[in-house]
């Protein structure tokens with residue numbers, strides 16, 4: 440890792456930073472085959488892929504009871520940590536539940552109501568590392584939204600990580616399946632003999648999982664395509680380089696493809712961050728993964744000519760995690776719209792949001808934050824608008840409606856308004872005969 444000036448970046452370097460993608464193209468056609476086979480052959484294909492990709496002979500695909508037992512069996516301190524994180528995540532998401540509303544506008548009573556989806560599928564990754572926290576992040580908002588049937592799929596193993604199973608149970612999953620990868624996404628989307636089909640499949644995963652979500656999108660809803668983890672730190676000379684480096688190294692340990700970036704207007708801070716990153720990355724656990732992520736063209740420490748240039752960089756980058764380590768952090772935040780989740784001040788590591796502060800860690804990557812937000816209660820709700828007009832309300836709108844309907848050549852639309860307002864045509868009786876010609880029975 441070294442310091443580069445934003446002003447010197449060439450087109451290829453800019454592409455590596457700003458044109459990130461989920462990296463799924465190379466596996467799309469293999470994944471299509473897996474998804475198709477599971478959707479047509481069901482459990483037989485699921486078991487075959489568990490054998491092929493996870494090297495596990497799966498007995499019962501439904502491991503709901505195992506998850507409950509795991510919750511009871513994990514160490515007390517682990518159960519306590521799961522429960523505390525779950526409580527905080529639940530509390531934060533409960534604040535997101537929207538109220539149904541109805542209001543009167545000039546004789547028009549208009550409103551909006553929210554209803555949960557009936558059945559959703561949550562993927563809890565667990566191939567190369569266990570992610571109990573991701574199980575909490577997927578299941579809890581769905582249950583808070585009121586989803587009746589929340590199914591979780593997590594990869595099989597000779598012994599599935601008990602903390603993942605315990606977290607799935609604590610989060611309130613209704614059913615748990617032992618299946619991972621593209622085969623899990625297909626099973627959750629289309630159903631098998633054992634797995635009940637769901638309406639929406641959410642959650643992070645590796646490139647096979649993500650490619651499968653792209654494949655089933657359209658037949659079912661998905662949340663979004665999440666790629667490798669990203670962090671952007673915007674720092675001024677008041678930032679503590681050791682804290683900045685710690686956050687960069689933390690996200691680098693997720694994945695060799697993780698993107699970890701800092702931008703500052705202060706050269707000494709930039710140099711100090713690089714030094715600290717090298718010091719902290721050296722000789723630690725997962726050091727190979729960290730080193731590869733740090734060395735990638737998508738990672739680096741960048742020198743801006745001003746904090747305004749740093750802000751423009753942040754807007755273009757649209758990070759999954761944006762950390763602001765600067766004296767005027769709130770003022771900088773006001774100028775930034777594109778970010779999945781924002782971390783302010785020296786005592787707010789990204790790890791707080793990854794695990795326990797309550798916010799969701801399933802967030803848009805690859806610049807998705809320019810278009811949408813992370814997982815939330817909204818992800819699991821659908822809204823319906825409702826209206827009731829009285830005669831005056833309709834009268835007030837009649838000429839607007841009929842004029843526009845006629846402009847569209849849709850005479851029956853105009854007629855549906857006129858008929859109600861035409862004294863000769865409108866009847867108050869229950870016969871439904873509004874034609875005025877007496878033969879409406």
Ligand SMILES: NC(=O)c1ccc[n+]([C@@H]2O[C@H](COP(=O)([O-])OP(=O)(O)OC[C@H]3O[C@@H](n4cnc5c(N)ncnc54)[C@H](O)[C@@H]3O)[C@@H](O)[C@H]2O)c1
Pocket residue numbers: 488492493563564565566567568570573594595618619620621622643644645646647648665666667668693694800801802
């Ligand atoms: N964005 C987030 O919120 C977030 C949170 C947690 C994890 N993650 C990411 O999720 C990912 C987890 O990846 P993982 O691999 O550890 O677990 P995973 O559960 O996503 O994938 C494991 C599955 O991949 C499938 N697979 C493996 N090799 C395959 C192959 N050659 N062909 C077809 N399928 C194959 C197997 O079926 C296996 O069950 C990481 O990239 C991690 O960074 C993201």
Ligand SMILES: N[C@H](CO)Cc1c[nH]c[nH+]1
Pocket residue numbers: 570572573668693793800801802
């Ligand atoms: N930072 C990851 C993507 O937001 C989430 C995570 C899970 N465990 C630790 N971190």
Ligand SMILES: [Zn+2]
Pocket residue numbers: 668689690693790793
């Ligand atoms: Zn993380």
